[in-house]
Every structure is written in C-alpha cells, then in structure tokens.
Amino acid sequence: MGSNAPARLTVLSGPSGVGKGTVVAEVRRRHPDVWVSVSATTRRPRPGEVHGTHYHFVDDAEFDRLIATDGLLEWAEYAGNRYGTPVAPVRERLAAGAPALLEIELQGARQVRARAPEAQLVFLAPPSWTELQSRLAGRGSEPAAVQEARLRIAQAELDAAGEFDVVVVNDDVARAADELVGLLTAPSPGLVPGE
Ligand SMILES: Nc1ncnc2c1ncn2[C@@H]1O[C@H](COP(=O)(O)OP(=O)(O)OP(=O)(O)O)[C@@H](O)[C@H]1O
Numbered sequence: 266m267g268s269n270a271p272a273r274l275t276v277l278s279g280p281s282g283v284g285k286g287t288v289v290a291e292v293r294r295r296h297p298d299v300w301v302s303v304s305a306t307t308r309r310p311r312p313g314e315v316h317g318t319h320y321h322f323v324d325d326a327e328f329d330r331l332i333a334t335d336g337l338l339e340w341a342e343y344a345g346n347r348y349g350t351p352v353a354p355v356r357e358r359l360a361a362g363a364p365a366l367l368e369i370e371l372q373g374a375r376q377v378r379a380r381a382p383e384a385q386l387v388f389l390a391p392p393s394w395t396e397l398q399s400r401l402a403g404r405g406s407e408p409a410a411v412q413e414a415r416l417r418i419a420q421a422e423l424d425a426a427g428e429f430d431v432v433v434v435n436d437d438v439a440r441a442a443d444e445l446v447g448l449l450t451a452p453s454p455g456l457v458p459g460e
C-alpha cells in the first residue's frame with residue numbers, strides 16, 4: 266500500500282456471513298499496513314476472538330458511556346447487540362494523511378455517509394442467497410436461531426446495496442481482495458470526520 270496512499274475513509278459493509286472479515290484479512294495479509302478500525306461491541310467474544318484485536322468487548326454501561334461522550338463515529342444495534350466505531354483513532358489516522366477502513370453493518374454505513382459524505386461506501390455481496398446461507402451456517406459461530414435472525418437482516422441489507430458507491434461480489438476471496446485493494450488505493454479528497 267505504501268506511504269503515498271491517499272487519506273480516505275472507506276466503509277466495507279454487507280450481510281453477515283458474506284465474507285467481509287475474510288476479504289479484509291486477505292487484504293491485510295498482502296498489505297499489512299492497511300489500517301482497520303477495531304469496533305466496540307457488547308457481543309460476547311467467539312472462541313479465538315481477542316479483546317483489542319477483533320473487538321473491544323465492552324459491557325452495556327461502557328457502551329452507554331461511549332455514546333454519551335461522543336466517542337463513537339457511528340453505532341448500531343444489530344441482532345441483539347450493539348456495535349460502534351471509536352471515533353478518535355479514525356480521526357487521528359485521517360488527520361495524519363493515512364487511509365482508514367471500517368467493517369460495519371448497514372445502519373452504521375448510513376451514519377458514516379451522513380457524517381462524512383466523502384467516505385467511500387463499498388458493499389460486499391454474495392454470489393447468491395443460497396451461498397450466503399451456506400457460508401453463515403458453515404462458519405458455525407452462531408446457533409440456528411441467531412443465524413436466522415442475521416439472514417432476516419441480510420434481506421434488507423441486500424435491498425440497500427444500491428445506496429453504496431461500489432458493489433464487490435465475493436465469489437472468490439482473492440479476486441474480491443484485489444478489487445478492494447484497488448478501491449483503497451484510488452485517489453480521493455480525504456476527510457476528517459466530525460471536523
Ligand atoms: N469467497 C468465499 N468463498 C467461500 N467461502 C467464503 C468466501 N468468503 C468467505 N467465506 C467463508 O464464509 C464464512 C463467513 O465469512 P466471514 O466470517 O468473513 O463473514 P463476515 O461477512 O465477516 O460475517 P459477519 O458480518 O457475521 O462478521 C467463513 O466461514 C468464510 O471462510
């Protein structure tokens with residue numbers, strides 16, 4: 266990615282199980298300097314998830330405090346838990362002229378669009394509905410009822426794909442990662458949110 270990369274806020278969104286985390290991990294494997302925001306969440310950690318790396322795992326009181334102190338660029342309730350982007354690291358990153366990537370759901374993407382219109386919004390789409398179902402089930406990280414809740418939300422998220430600047434189909438992780446790298450390095454005006 267290199268130090269000449271433009272400062273741009275990019276949001277990657279898309280339904281649960283489409284492969285956002287997988288594609289971002291592939292981008293970071295190739296370009297370890299790509300900076301990805303670490304969200305706060307009230308969700309409990311999955312096996313293997315590390316506090317401060319995958320998420321800042323917080324309780325409801327701490328999440329309330331983050332909201333009350335304007336500590337979040339955006340936040341949303343999703344399938345019974347709250348998720349939000351700590352604003353300070355994103356601001357610092359963009360102010361230093363370095364790009365930032367957020368991996369968030371639809372409500373949060375809409376908030377970023379309202380607050381930082383220059384941000385680039387990328388929607389990661391599944392090749393088909395049945396493939397999305399099978400990826401979510403195959404991951405096996407949620408019980409069936411939670412998978413069903415996530416798939417109900419996914420229908421509405423797929424309907425909103427037209428709100429995004431670019432749609433990337435995750436038919437193949439390497440190909441989708443190529444496309445995302447291209448978008449992350451494309452020139453843009455750059456923006457410091459909230460200023
Ligand atoms: N292109 C692909 N082809 C086949 N399987 C894939 C592909 N991309 C991701 N997967 C698999 O799909 C499952 C879901 O991927 P992942 O956890 O990255 O999704 P996600 O969009 O980040 O989900 P969530 O929003 O719930 O965190 C994983 O088991 C992953 O290995």
Ligand SMILES: Nc1nc2c(ncn2[C@@H]2O[C@H](COP(=O)(O)O)[C@@H](O)[C@H]2O)c(=O)[nH]1
Pocket residue numbers: 279280281285304305308339340341343348349350351368369370371372373374
């Ligand atoms: N609005 C936000 N959504 C976020 C954030 N961090 C993650 N997410 C999204 O939540 C769902 C569920 O995530 P999971 O880890 O429980 O599978 C998924 O779409 C994430 O992209 C955030 O800070 N804000």
